[in-house]
Amino acid sequence: MSKPHFTIKNKFQKRSEQYEDILTRDILGDVCYRITGKRAFTVTFDNTGYNIGRLATLEYNGAINYISFSEFEIGSRNSFFQSFPSALVKYYQDNNPNKSIYFYFLAPNGNIETDYFIFMYRLMKTAGTIFLNETGYLTFVTKPFNAVSDIIAQRDLNRGRNKGNASSYVTIDENGTLQIFGKTYGANKYETTLLSLAIYEITPYSMELYEIQEGNLKKLPRDARDVIKSLGINVITSDLSFEKAEFENSDSLRSPTYLYNLLEKLGEKKCSLCDCEIPQLIQGAHVWPVASIKRTNNISLDTKIANAIDGDNGLWLCNNHHKLFDINVLYITPQGRLKFKKSIEQGHEKYLRDFTINNYLPIDIMTPGFNRYLARRNKLLDEKQYSFV
Template structure:
């Protein structure tokens, strides 16, 4: 306490009031000095997993944001008894998000080898998150990408460690976003929403708009529309395929990449022997989809190009030379990438092709 007091105010004298009310309010101390209110969140003493290490901080940050006092700051203090590895790539990523959300680290120089720097743009965060995921593909969590209107989209899970990450990510993005931000809450572990304090804090900053996604909403959308604009489906594709990148040309401009069904929703709906639940599962299945750029999506859906069971893609033989040359030029992958194909995906291709009129298709020469 003396060290914290010294670091925040330069003073050595202080009085302490304990407040043991409430649950999980963030290992939080508030310090008031000369009209300024400083919130100090202490690290967990025992650092083990992603989950246990940040369970307090988001509520501290949310309480800070919602505090009416305008003369305020928030700090993070590594507890002197802290044990464990607090310097993993994931933790550093989280510290950087915290720094981006204007958190001051009081004693980071005693615990970390390099200073914590803010992220400078949403793309900076997307890049680092992607690098972290490629090092640890099992790290299924939140996703940040851009949608067709250039809006930032956060697909945030609502349970355990993921809900802390979602909250801090939203609060950090609020500081640096240059466009609208949409947060889609992804149902997880029976929870469909972030904690109310987190939501209040996120919404109070006025940048991130929160949308809830759950099975009921998905089912209504499925029943009413053939071109399913499903949040859960996009999430499943992000989880299976990673960041948006066209499977046929490697274009990775997220604004023009769409989730394309292999077995189309309209076809699935006509399978009368299936229950509504079974149909919805097929429509949301990550194996039943590809990232495709606008061009390749349209070309596929108009059957100008066609997928085959052996994972190759071919073009309609009736195209003229300039058309087929153009398609060869833009279709750099004439088969689906090895790392995304599996048996289930091949079955969807077979089902798709049952409903496509028989025509001649030719191999790409490249």
């Protein structure tokens, strides 16, 4: 039986990152022993291309082991994690059924136990990654996520402390399809890739990944995209032409960018009027209705679309409240207070009163942009036909 054999693409961008200097025999010996139980190994440094994912492979007994090494410098949180998803993609591309993926800390310099780092370690483990030497570097052992709801809850916790940093959202639509909305620009693409592959391992739902355009980049890197698609995940690119077609063909506007913007502004799906949080029952409701935007004469098509997908032009409502809002049984005053139509039957009004918990919209919805859309909506209605709840 031959010895375990490492293959390491050596050429890296900086001279200081030549792997022949970094991956000493001691380090490789440690990796080899932890994976195979053997101390002796052979190694090839391959100088033909860039090392993607700070990656080495170790072949032994017909098995292929992928090992992604951490960065030394923590830098920004995204630079620490940007190479791992590329390694994971390479691992997924390998057809050998006897394959494993590992992560190895290389004496990182800085705090590697922030909430975000721990969140990312847990995603990596959820995606099947084995940490080879975490006990030397982390003060506790992180666990993989068991359920998507855990990922969302943990994510929201991080988001609360770190607003504006999150780039991707996870939710479930009315048909029970799990939807990931991910940006494709800069470091966001790495997070979107890792999130998709981790969720794939634990969700019972069928999955859709929406690539939300930002800057000029519409799509994930091709390798990542191909791997995600090969798992049966439906990948949809949401760019302006997609939104345009959707806007022109439908008054209900099933726009991924609109949903993304609502998630970004309002957080997870939750009916503003009854607090229902069952995602299959929650929809994005337009304040200034799409049909009314379409009928407006003095603005360009691009402006119309911008208004239709603006996160300020909406709120989360359950099916029932959405329907009642659309047919103008409900009215919202500029102060965010709810009114019911006076002409509603008494028996129906009692039912409506019983399942409507909130008589005011949450204060964080009532931005100046929201109020502008509300004014456009209310212009078409007669407030005198409504009374306070």
